[in-house]
Amino acid sequence: MHDHDELERVGMLLPARHRARWSLFTDWCIGVGATPIPADRETLIGFVRANPAALSTQRERLAAVRAAHMHAQVPVPAKADARAVRGGGGHEWPSSEAAQVVAALPSAGWPSGLFGRRDALLLVLSKAAGMSYGQIERLQRSQVRVVNSTLQVQVGQVWIQVPANDDPRMCPAAVFLRWARLLAYVDRWPSTAAVAAALAKAQPMTAQSQESYAALPQVVRDGPLVVPIDRWGGLGMGRWRQSARARWGLSATAIGEIVAAHLSGNGGRHVGSGWDGLPRMPELEDEPDSPPVSTLSDVDPAVGWHARARAQEQLANVRETLNDVEREAEALAARIAAILADDNE
Incomplete structure (x- = not known):
């Protein structure tokens, strides 16, 4: 955008402390043929390098540019690190x-x-x-x-x-x-x-x-x-x-x-399986002298019946216990919601 009237209109929407910095930025953009608004991150980096100043001043200038984009309701350029780019060191994302x-x-x-x-x-x-x-x-x-x-x-x-x-x-x-x-x-x-x-x-x-x-x-x-x-x-x-x-x-x-x-180089490495160069899950092999695996024909059905009867006896009261837990959880959730509602008032 190179419409001077529009750039001035955006400038007037800014707080007084930002207007001079915004004017400096737009004048520089017009002078080098860059687009002031919407500006991209490369434009911000070029502006910082071409206009040396104290770190605090550069940060205030970048804040003014971002504020102008917000007032103009256009995409705001990604932040440029004033400390990294002001000396021309080339601190690009890649x-x-x-x-x-x-x-x-x-x-x-x-x-x-x-x-x-x-x-x-x-x-x-x-x-x-x-x-x-x-x-x-x-x-x-x-x-x-x-x-x-x-x-x-x-x-x-x-x-x-x-x-x-x-x-x-x-x-x-x-x-x-x-x-x-x-x-x-x-x-x-x-x-x-x-x-x-x-x-x-x-x-x-x-x-x-x-x-x-x-x-x-x-x-x-x-x-x-x-x-x-x-x-x-x-x-x-x-x-x-x-x-x-x-x-x-x-x-x-x-x-x-x-x-x-x-x-810091201490990010977790989550070991598992797949095409990522990490160890795969070990595959267990039977020992040569290990006993053969039992088949269904080797199992006495009576063992299963007795186990099922014991499980039914032990779990007879589970349903009522779970119902009690659910009721307590609902009551606790209601109390928490009431507390949050009181805090928001």
Whole structure:
């Protein structure tokens, strides 16, 4: 956008402290032939390098640019690290430490591929899109999309854009699509065993792999984008937030711990089976001198009848016990809901 009147109109919507910085940015863009709004991350980096200043000043300038995009209701460019780019060092996403970690995370195999796909997306959202851990916790599946190989994430009323990369292992859009397709698969086949079988057969990603940017299936049920994973590979549904009337995903604290662990080289390696270079589950072999396996014809039916009779006697009161537990759980849930309602008033 080079319409001077429109750029001035946007500037007048800004707080007074941002107007001079916004004017500096638009003048520089027009001078070098760049688009001031919507600006991309490369434009922000070029602006910072071409206009040396103290770190605090550069951060205030970038904040003014992002505020102008929000007022104009256009996609906000992904955050540029003023500390990294102001000296011209070239701190691009593909050469960043986080991108290298993402490229090394497994996308296939069980359960390593499951954790690898989710954790790669956490790093992309945090380090490439510049989102806070709290924003990632609240992020819903319907708030992320891929348009022309560009990852777009909705934060509030604006969309943050994260450009694509040629390496499919670390390309932000490709990383998101691998996790989103897995969630779509779970929508259709809500079975941990089915997910395990699919990931165990999947091929690992390499720098030469061809990533499909085809449209995702329609979301069957909206919900948190990043969710907790238990030790058996089961996907959680997130935690219900009464104030938001929605489910939030993996907690901000857990997200921070996972990101920090990967960046420090201490990210978990979940051993399992599949095409990820990790050890496969050992196959047990019979010892040469082991006794032969019994067949059904070797089993005395009376043993089974007696076992069934004992089980029925021992479990006779289970139904009533479970009913008592269910009633207690409902009463506890009602008390918790009442407490939350009182807190919100």
